[in-house]
Amino acid sequence: MPQRSDQVEPITAVIGIDIAKDTMVLHDSVSQRSWTIANTYADALQALKPFADHDLAVCEATGGYERCLLEAARTLNLPVHRADPAKAKAFITSHGGHAKTDKADACWLARLGLERGASLARWSPPDPDREALTALVRHRQDLLTQRTQAKNRRNAPTSEPVRDLLEAEIDFLDGQIAKLDTRINALRTSPALARIDATLRAIPGIGPVGASALIALMPELGALTRRQVASLAGLAPHPRESGRFIGKRRTGGGRHELKSTMFMVALSAARTCPRHKPFYERLVDQGKPKRVALIAVARKVLVIANARVRDANLPLPQLT
Numbered sequence: 001m002p003q004r005s006d007q008v009e010p011i012t013a014v015i016g017i018d019i020a021k022d023t024m025v026l027h028d029s030v031s032q033r034s035w036t037i038a039n040t041y042a043d044a045l046q047a048l049k050p051f052a053d054h055d056l057a058v059c060e061a062t063g064g065y066e067r068c069l070l071e072a073a074r075t076l077n078l079p080v081h082r083a084d085p086a087k088a089k090a091f092i093t094s095h096g097g098h099a100k101t102d103k104a105d106a107c108w109l110a111r112l113g114l115e116r117g118a119s120l121a122r123w124s125p126p127d128p129d130r131e132a133l134t135a136l137v138r139h140r141q142d143l144l145t146q147r148t149q150a151k152n153r154r155n156a157p158t159s160e161p162v163r164d165l166l167e168a169e170i171d172f173l174d175g176q177i178a179k180l181d182t183r184i185n186a187l188r189t190s191p192a193l194a195r196i197d198a199t200l201r202a203i204p205g206i207g208p209v210g211a212s213a214l215i216a217l218m219p220e221l222g223a224l225t226r227r228q229v230a231s232l233a234g235l236a237p238h239p240r241e242s243g244r245f246i247g248k249r250r251t252g253g254g255r256h257e258l259k260s261t262m263f264m265v266a267l268s269a270a271r272t273c274p275r276h277k278p279f280y281e282r283l284v285d286q287g288k289p290k291r292v293a294l295i296a297v298a299r300k301v302l303v304i305a306n307a308r309v310r311d312a313n314l315p316l317p318q319l320t
Contacts (some may be wrong), residue, residue, distance in 0.1 A: 011114055013054040014055060014113035015058070015110065015113075016058050016110030016112070017059040017069055017106060018105040023036050023102075024039050026106060027109070027110045028051065029111070029114055034106055036102075039068055041068040043068075044073075045075060048076055052076040057080040060105075060109065061082050061085060073123075081113065081122060091112050129190045129192040130192065133188070138217075141257055141260075144177065146173055147177070150169045154170065188215070196309060200214055204272070205301050209261065209264075210264070218233065220232065224306060230302060231253070233254050233258050233262055233298075233302055234254025234256060235298055235302060236299070238250060262298040263298055266294045276301065279296075279297065280297050
């Protein structure tokens, strides 16, 4: 589970940091001072040293550009929370905030820490193997999307003038995907990930690709309830009810890249697994659309995976 602070005294000193590619803006909740520094480890370390005794630092996830700040805070033993940008935006909106500047964002992040800091997860460095696997899996999915687009264009009736170029592009992407598969397979069998990979591979329907995606894209596996894990993967049917209106429940949200992988896992399980095939066929016989039945199978497989990882007592990564 995400690491929560056990601090009972109110948080009174927070540094809010708005991060860009080349710079970061800091705001101190105590002095109400804001200033800008370069986005480097050395600059972040120097800027944070006078505030090492603060209760918390808060920044947003920015696709990796926050890493210098996180490492500097870790060196100084300064607790830091890496906020989900959507949640931070919702917090700002809930207080009526409309201005959008780097300084304003840093001020709001400091206020987020002051008001909710005791319940915010603290960042801790991820496992290097899992972090590398995540990068490889996501890049592989991007290349698969590009390859599918290239194949669709190649097969179009008007593709003759560029068909040779598309063939070369597809061959290149095939080679890149093969290289990624080699690196992913090596990481899956590393000491840090081998046990969870073996646990997942033992579940019918989950092959090497499915296991890699679950390890990389859902580090929370084994630490959540069945409802939480299904919702996080975008496989939970959410109710749509208001007054007398009762609408159809629909899946939505979650991690779309994981949902597409689980859909392929469900296809395999529904065809070959003695446990899931009758379940899938029963839903189809009841009039459920095949896509809906496959989502139900995917949800069932994911819930089983969550329980298997939990029961195996595997070491879970620190989550933020």
